[in-house]
Amino acid sequence: MKRLLLTLSLSLTLALVTHAAEVTSPNGDIKVDFQLVNSVPTYSVSFRGKTIVKPSKLGYELAKGENLLDGFTLVGDETSAFDETWKPVWGENSSIRNNYKELLVQLVQKSTERYMNLRFRVYNEGVGLRYEFPQKGKLNYFTVKEECTEIAMTGNHTAWWIPGDYDTQEYEYTKSRLSEIRGLFKKAVTDNISQKTFSPTGVQTSLMLKTDDGLYLNLHEAALVNYPAMNLNLDDKNMVFKSWLTPDAQGMKGYLQTPCKSPWRTIMITDDARKVLASNLILNLNDPCAYEDTSWIRPVKYIGVWWEMISDKADWAYTQQFPSVILGETDYSKAKPSGRHAANNANVRRYIDFAAENGFDQVLVEGWNIGWEDSEGNLKEQVFDFLTPYPDFDIKALNAYAHAKGVKLMMHHETSSSVMNYEKYMDRAYKLMNDYGYNAVKSGYVGDIIPRGEHHYSQIEINHYLYAVKRAADFRIMVNAHEAVRPTGLCRTYPNLIGNESARGTEYQAFGGIKPGHTAILPFTRLQGGPMDYTPGIFEMDCANGSHVNSTICGQLALYVTMYSPLQMAADFPENYLKHPDAFQFIKDVAVDWDKSLYLEAEPMEYITAARKAKGSNNWFVGSVAGAKPHKSILSLDFLDKSRKYEATIYTDGTHADYKTNPQSYKIEKKTVTSKTKLTLHSVAGGGYAISIIAK
DSSP: OHHHHHHHHHHHHHHHEEEEEEEEOTTSSEEEEEEEETTEEEEEEEETTEEEEEEEEOOEEESSSSOBSSOEEEEEEEEEEEEEEEOOSSSSSSOEEEEEEEEEEEEEETTTTEEEEEEEEEETTEEEEEEEEOSOBTOOEEEEEEEOOEEEESSOOEEEEOBOOSSOOOOOOEEEEGGGHHHHHHHHOOOOSSOOOOOTTEEESSEEEEOTTSOEEEEEEEOOOSSOOEEEEEETTTTEEEEEEOOOTTSOOOEEESSEEOOEEEEEEESOHHHHHHOOHHHHTSOOOSOSOOTTOOOEEEEEETHHHHTTSSBSSSOSSOSSOOTTTOOGGGOOOOSOBSSOHHHHHHHHHHHHHHTOOEEEEOSOBTTGGGOSSSOOSOOOOSSOBOTTOOHHHHHHHHHHTTOEEEEEEEOTTBHHHHHHHHHHHHHHHHHHTOOEEEEEOOSSOBSTTOOTTSHHHHHHHHHHHHHHHHTTOEEEEESSOOOOSTTTTOTTEEEEOOSOOGGGGGGTOOOTTGGGTGGGTGGGGSOOOOOOOOOOOBOTTSOBOOSOHHHHHHHHHHSOOSEEEOOSOHHHHHTOHHHHHHHHHOOSSEEEEEEEEEETTTEEEEEEEETTSSOEEEEEEEOSSOEEEEEEOTTSOTTOOEEEEEEEEOTTOBTTTBTTOEEEEEEEEOTTOEEEEEEOTTOEEEEEEEEO
């Protein structure tokens, strides 16, 4: 009887599965299985024979008509392989291999004559999957109520997460079990000028996970174009993540027209944390560079009139006289200056001089243009015109002064999240930049989005951010977008997107501090989709507003290597660097573009040690950051050229360094090293070390 029941059960199970297909990674470690179960598309993922993602459903809930969740039959499937090596305009490595195997599954919902394809790309370190809708059958225009992609976990994994939010990623990370997210959620939600959470188990991508048997998983998305950004909502009873798209002002989550495709949903799987940091999965899932000529796109090391305002030494606004500003009507010529405006001619010249004397490419000037007096929190449509300088900022003379010294000014466009207003002025603002020789802009989206009711990560705003980048390219301008959506590898396609913020950066050190470990988790999470303008380099840890930067000087130096970006800022005041010229030397020396990058040590939120070879040279730079605990490195320099000798300058935390009480304690040692050299180095909690290794 038992045998009969078992036979019937197996027959029933087999009857439910109407189609199955599989594809493996080039090295065979990762396998994706696709099945139609009861006419529902499902997939699962295994790593070296061990299930990583249990059978998970795929499909869409639509606002009108029958959902695209079930009723599917197979039209066909095909597999293929791809292997190329491509060269990024800038990056961690001078060349990147793009090697995968692919499975394309073509489905039709016969009752509605609507077609949906599923494409799986399997790399040695992970999986990308996306939906594709051909212009075929009766599906043309459709409105998405929700994308219903599941990622079913096999256990109660450890997670490093921030709250799911439609408007901001500016949170500190929480480490917990998946089952603990609900209980910790309220504490994890800290105030922001614009934010909207949606669920007590909702989290954002890139999400870092670790299984009890030591596998590292990372969930994210790639190639986010004409589509809302995805959060993940956890069913914490069954440990199943479900996609949760950002809605628009009407509550809808996407307006699509065939032919179209979704972004890639990515699942990284490895047994080595260092491979997460070294992965190019997200970049490889994006299209090749869209520009024929990229000669105008160059990495930048810059300083700026920024930390003065952030740390409350100075203001963005010219005057405190106006309770409100009306562009075209408010007369600044009659205003009384507050005396705290940082973007004034004399101060900007001081920064230009410092940049020229110390080899920096550009000077960022925020607060140069009229309108800052009532720029935040008023849901005001017309805040800035991006054209008119304050009376004490001579845009023509200052740019001429900078260019004469071999320095450029970096433009600043704070939109105050009035996106409609920015698009009205954008071409004129970019032309103004061309007129005065600016080639890079830092844009900002502080506050709630206008059109009112929209969110920073809804489809219409995703389209705006990319429009700004593509339009900037027409003027040969590089873009560093702050408060925009977190990157998803689009910098491969549009390399003038040279920087993003989209996470809690150094500014929060002046807003009450950031706990040690934050910079040791960001490369595992936020930086998976692209570089971050983290603005490191703070040497004076006590701010004018009473806040304290929770780091050591050596911890700050290390960030120039561990937090990869082709756009690196030395964020502190010039006078604070002049107090520590020997430590400042590392910031002057360190490169911003690389031929090769290696991750030597890594554990999420605990420590990261990276080594990078400067573009077009034989010089290497090493950086290591520590989290909440001290870290000891036994560092082999076997990555160096075996035929060369090098001079190493080693910057380490002092014996009694402490990020709270003694952050400016450091020591510097110079020594000759070779590929056979091994170094034992110590970092205090919240600290780190940095090494420049110069070929002789």
